[in-house]
Amino acid sequence: MLLLPAVVHAQAPPDVVAERADFARWLETAPGSPRAAVYHQPFADELVIGPGGPPGLETLPPATLHQGLLRLTLETADGTRGVPRNRDVALDARWRIRVSGDRDRSVVTVFGPAGEGKVPGWYPYDSAFVADGTLEPPPRPAARRMLGLDGIEVEASHAGTWVGPVAGAETRLTVYRMPEPGTEESDLMIFFRDATNDQGTYPAGRFLALRPLGGSRYRADFNRARNPFCGYNGIFPCPAPWPGNAIDAAIAAGERYARP
Amino acid sequence: MRALLRRAVLTGVLAAAAAPDARAQLPGGLSGEWRAALDLAGGPLRFRMTFGAGGPMLCNAGRCDPFSGISVVPGTDSVVLEIADYVAAIRARLTGDSLVGFYRNVGNRGPRTIPFRASRGAWPVAPPGPALVGSWDATFNPLERPSPRVIELRATALGLEGTIVSNSGDYGLFWGGAVADSFAMAHFDGSFVYMLTGRLDGDTLRGVFHAGLRTQTPFVAVRSTGRPHLTPPTAVVHADTTAPFTFAFPSVTGGLVTSDDARFRGKVVIVDIFGTWCPTCHDAAPALVDLYRKYHDRGLEIVGLAYEVTGDTAVDGAIVRRFRDKFGIPFPLLLAGMNDSESPGATQPQLSGPIAFPTAIFLDRTGRVRKVHAGFYGPATGEAHDALVRDLEETVRQLLAERWPG
Numbered sequence: 001m002l003l004l005p006a007v008v009h010a011q012a013p014p015d016v017v018a019e020r021a022d023f024a025r026w027l028e029t030a031p032g033s034p035r036a037a038v039y040h041q042p043f044a045d046e047l048v049i050g051p052g053g054p055p056g057l058e059t060l061p062p063a064t065l066h067q068g069l070l071r072l073t074l075e076t077a078d079g080t081r082g083v084p085r086n087r088d089v090a091l092d093a094r095w096r097i098r099v100s101g102d103r104d105r106s107v108v109t110v111f112g113p114a115g116e117g118k119v120p121g122w123y124p125y126d127s128a129f130v131a132d133g134t135l136e137p138p139p140r141p142a143a144r145r146m147l148g149l150d151g152i153e154v155e156a157s158h159a160g161t162w163v164g165p166v167a168g169a170e171t172r173l174t175v176y177r178m179p180e181p182g183t184e185e186s187d188l189m190i191f192f193r194d195a196t197n198d199q200g201t202y203p204a205g206r207f208l209a210l211r212p213l214g215g216s217r218y219r220a221d222f223n224r225a226r227n228p229f230c231g232y233n234g235i236f237p238c239p240a241p242w243p244g245n246a247i248d249a250a251i252a253a254g255e256r257y258a259r260p
Numbered sequence: 261m262r263a264l265l266r267r268a269v270l271t272g273v274l275a276a277a278a279a280p281d282a283r284a285q286l287p288g289g290l291s292g293e294w295r296a297a298l299d300l301a302g303g304p305l306r307f308r309m310t311f312g313a314g315g316p317m318l319c320n321a322g323r324c325d326p327f328s329g330i331s332v333v334p335g336t337d338s339v340v341l342e343i344a345d346y347v348a349a350i351r352a353r354l355t356g357d358s359l360v361g362f363y364r365n366v367g368n369r370g371p372r373t374i375p376f377r378a379s380r381g382a383w384p385v386a387p388p389g390p391a392l393v394g395s396w397d398a399t400f401n402p403l404e405r406p407s408p409r410v411i412e413l414r415a416t417a418l419g420l421e422g423t424i425v426s427n428s429g430d431y432g433l434f435w436g437g438a439v440a441d442s443f444a445m446a447h448f449d450g451s452f453v454y455m456l457t458g459r460l461d462g463d464t465l466r467g468v469f470h471a472g473l474r475t476q477t478p479f480v481a482v483r484s485t486g487r488p489h490l491t492p493p494t495a496v497v498h499a500d501t502t503a504p505f506t507f508a509f510p511s512v513t514g515g516l517v518t519s520d521d522a523r524f525r526g527k528v529v530i531v532d533i534f535g536t537w538c539p540t541c542h543d544a545a546p547a548l549v550d551l552y553r554k555y556h557d558r559g560l561e562i563v564g565l566a567y568e569v570t571g572d573t574a575v576d577g578a579i580v581r582r583f584r585d586k587f588g589i590p591f592p593l594l595l596a597g598m599n600d601s602e603s604p605g606a607t608q609p610q611l612s613g614p615i616a617f618p619t620a621i622f623l624d625r626t627g628r629v630r631k632v633h634a635g636f637y638g639p640a641t642g643e644a645h646d647a648l649v650r651d652l653e654e655t656v657r658q659l660l661a662e663r664w665p666g
Contacts, residue, residue, distance in 0.1 A: 015375050018362050022371040032368060082598040084569065086368060098368070141404055150369050157404055177404070180367065184454075184471040212301045212476050 012125030016223060024120050027232065031096055032088050032111055034229040039110040040151060040236050042101075043067065047108055049091070056235075057110060061092050065099070067106060072099055086181050100152045100181070105145075107152055120232075121256040122223075123200075129222035129253035132213060133164020135175060135188070148178050148189075149207045149228045151236035155179070159188050162210060162218060167249030173220070174242050175210065188218065191242045192225075195250040202231040202257040204238040205245075225254030290316075290339075290354070296378035298363055298453060301474040305446040305455045306383055306436065309341075316341055318450060321418050321435035325449070343450030350376050365451065374453065374473045386437030387415035396465050397489040398424075398481035408489050411456065411465070411481055412641055413443065420445050424456060424469070425644070427491045429540040429616060429635035449539065499611050504627030507531065509565060509594035510573065512580045517563065517592050519627060527561040528659040531621040533596075535567045536583040538617040543638030545587040547649050548620075551656055552591055559625070559660050564589070565596035567617070622655055625664035631655055 012020075027033050039056045043065070047053070050062030063076045065083065072083040074097070083089050088096040088111070096111040142158040156176040163172050179186040193205040206225040210218040230238035290311045297304040308319035317324035318341075329342035333351075338361070341350040352361025359378040364371055396411040410425040420438050422445055424431040431454055436445030441460035448454070458467025458479070465481040499505070508518035519529075532548055534541040552562050566583075568576035573595060580593050611621075616634035624630045633652070637644040 015362070015373060019371075019373050022364060022373055026366065026371050030366070081572070084598050087569065089570070100368070137403070148369075159404075180369070183367075184477075185475040187474070209474065211474050214302070 010125065010127040012223070016125055019224070020120075020122055023226075027120055029114060031114075032098065033114060034150070034232045034236060036111040036114045037109050037229075037233050037235055038112045039108065041108060043106055043108045049097075049110070060095050060110070063091055063097075065097065065108060067103075072106075100150075102153075105153055120227075121258070123253050123256060125223050126253050129167075129251060131164045131166050131171075131220045131222070132217060133162050133171075133220060134216050135159065135210070135218050136161045136163060136216075144176075146176065146178075147228075147237060147239040149226065149239075151229050151238075152181075154181065156189075162190065162220060164218075164220060166220070166222075166247055167251065169249065171247060173245050173247075176242075188212075190220065190245060191228075191239055192245040192247055192251075193241050194247040196252060199250075200252070200256055200258075201225075201254075202227045204228065204230065205241055206254060208254070222251050222253040225251065227255050227257055231255075231257055292380060293382050294359065294378040295381055295383045296359075296376065298448065299375040299377065300453070300455060300470050300472075302455065302468055302470045302476055303444065303457065305448055305453065305470070306444075307446060307448045308383065309378060318343070318448075320447060320449060321416075321421050321433050323433065327450075348450055352376055352378070363453075372472065383419075384437065385417070385419045386439060388413055388420045388438035388443055389415075389440075391441065391460055392420075392438055392443055392465075395484035396481035397484045398465070398479045400469060400479045401477050402480055403478075409479070410484065410489055411479075412644070413445075414642055421640070422456075422642075423447075423638070423640035424454075425490065425637065425641060427616075427635070429618075430543075430638050430641050432539050432543075432638065433640035452539075499621065499629035499632050501629050505531065505621065505623050505629050506627075507563070507565065507594070507596070509596045512566075512577045512584065512593050512595060517594050524561055524563075524627070526625050526664040527559050528555075528625060528656060529623040529627070530560070530562045530656070531623065532562060532564045533567065533617065533619040533621070534564055535569075535617050536579050537569055540636050540638060541618045542583075542587075543640075544618045544620075544636040545583070545589065547636075547652065548591075549587055549589055550649075551653060554653075555656055555660060556590075560656055562591040564591065564593040566593055567597050568595065569598070620652065622659060624659050624662060630659060 027035055045067055047065040049057045049060050049064065051058055063074055066073045066075065073080050074083050074089060083099055085099055088098045090096050094113055098109045099106055100109065101107045137160045138158040143155055145153050146156050148154050156178045159175040159177045161172050162175050163170065173190045173192060175188050175190055177186050178189045188210040190208045190210065191205055192208060197203050197205060206227055208220060208222060208225045210220055213219055228238055229236040292311060294309040296309045297306050310317045310319060310324060314326060316327045316330050318327055327341045327343060331340050333340065337354045339352060339354065343349060348365035350361065350363045352359040357380045361376050363374045363376045392413050393415050394413060398409040398411045399406050400409050401407060411422065413420060413422040418435060420436045420443055422434050432447045432449065434445040434447045434456060436443060444455065444457040446455040453472050455470040456467065458465050463482065467479055469477040469479055506519045508516060511517045530548065548562055552560060566580045568579060570576055576595055580595065584593055618636050620633045621629055622631040637648045639645050
């Protein structure tokens with residue numbers, strides 16, 4: 001492992017400060033925050049909520065989620081209603097339910113009152129961990145299904161290999177374009193491991209979205225590295241490490257993690 | 261296309277950051293026109309804001325819509341401009357003649373933040389030259405996943421205006437400017453953050469479609485030849501024409517409305533599948549109201565089937581009534597379902613194919629489907645909009661001219 005940088009370079013830019021403050025508030029207060037999730041599981045046809053339901057859901061108001069041939073419905077004491085994908089539906093004033101993923105790979109997440117949790121932490125901003133590099137296209141178009149940072153499987157397309165200087169060494173990292181369901185947006189994402197994992201950062205690794213600089217140039221700002229949702233709440237599945245994306249150096253930048 | 265796109269999720273984060281509406285406490289001197297920009301990774305997305313007697317307005321080309329609220333963060337020079345339809349906001353600090361801050365909305369993976377800035381005055385008017393103006397057959401993402409679009413570029417008194425059209429509709433009005441062979445134009449309505457930049461390279465237009473802070477999709481385009489580049493709107497959705505088209509849904513004014521009701525008997529009927537969350541449906545509503553006013557006395561009926569966000573009759577009903585009042589819609593609007601991909605198919609078994617928002621289903625006097633038009637070319641598409649309105653009217657006239665066998 002390399003030594004941590006002795007000097008922290010530069011103050012955090014305003015957008016980084018704003019992003020971190022927003023994110024901390026969202027994590028702490030949003031009804032759909034990963035910290036508020038009490039259940040997160042694939043489901044096929046039917047999910048019973050309330051008495052008789054799976055662990056974690058037995059004490060909720062009774063309801064049944066059905067996946068029919070054409071639509072999702074939620075049956076409660078008040079009647080049956082449709083359930084849209086990727087949006088929260090209130091079970092009552094305290095509990096919300098969200099169905100994500102494609103139809104044949106539906107995942108249900110149930111949210112309750114925001115759970116207790118540590119305030120997220122970050123390494124001090126360090127411009128030494130801002131690296132500009134080149135995205136080399138993949139040898140051939142390829143797509144594969146993989147877990148995003150929210151624990152939901154998406155069809156990601158191989159976007160190539162980012163090549164740039166990280167902690168003083170030329171580094172090659174695999175990049176996938178990961179769509180945000182229901183939008184025209186997607187991120188060129190790197191899921192990487194480094195020498196800080198389990199030594200101050202999340203053991204499974206962290207995500208980093210590349211920022212385009214024009215042409216084939218992309219910025220990897222490791223100060224913006226963030227934990228997968230499994231880092232805030234153990235009910236979310238963690239993505240498997242991406243082959244080849246292990247950085248030998250300690251990337252002492254971005255989001256930190258302290259074991260409970 | 262916009263129909264498929266995101267709706268931000270309420271978190272209360274932004275609302276909690278500001279005091280209630282406090283226009284009277286605003287820092288002095290905000291009034292007038294501001295040239296504003298969101299600083300995307302691919303460059304500035306330019307738009308206009310105005311502060312006047314009607315309150316602050318967010319402008320896209322010549323069209324301005326009010327922000328839903330403005331407030332001052334207590335004890336600061338920061339203002340919060342709320343965009344309630346999309347649960348988003350711009351929060352900025354007034355420093356001299358500049359506003360500097362961030363635009364924010366919230367998705368399922370957390371908040372999104374895009375740097376925002378504005379200064380006094382108007383953006384320069386920079387219309388495109390003739391080499392750029394016109395229709396371009398574009399291929400988005402040609403290397404990874406090619407998909408067709410048509411790009412419209414026009415020179416107007418405001419500079420460059422245009423839009424992007426996909427198989428399911430247009431992306432709304434874009435505004436911007438051109439310098440020599442390069443152009444940039446954008447659509448920002450508080451939720452959708454879109455920008456198109458490009459450059460003429462010989463006979464080919466090459467550029468990037470920007471969505472949100474850092475999504476960039478390359479495109480290449482050649483001048484439209486007149487041959488269809490997109491799937492024709494009448495070939496997207498198919499219908500069973502062997503039996504009368506039926507529907508039965510609750511009206512937003514109460515009671516059940518069905519295709520068997522006396523008001524539809526022997527009439528030409530347009531069944532409009534729409535959602536209040538769908539900007540293209542907002543573009544289509546005035547055209548339908550015009551048709552209704554012109555031809556209702558001659559036997560035209562229109563019924564709107566709303567597919568809304570929550571599935572909660574009380575909530576969706578209130579939203580659809582607001583939509584009705586906004587456009588002065590005189591025909592019935594029914595709550596048909598939810599706007600997920602499964603609901604329209606489940607409630608419209610006589611239709612097949614991906615259902616676009618909006619979709620207009622034309623029924624003849626016997627109640628059978630004679631035409632299904634998916635999507636709508638809004639005013640941003642210029643001549644395509646005018647041609648579509650003429651085509652819809654001609655369809656109505658032809659169907660009205662048919663005699664009812666009953």
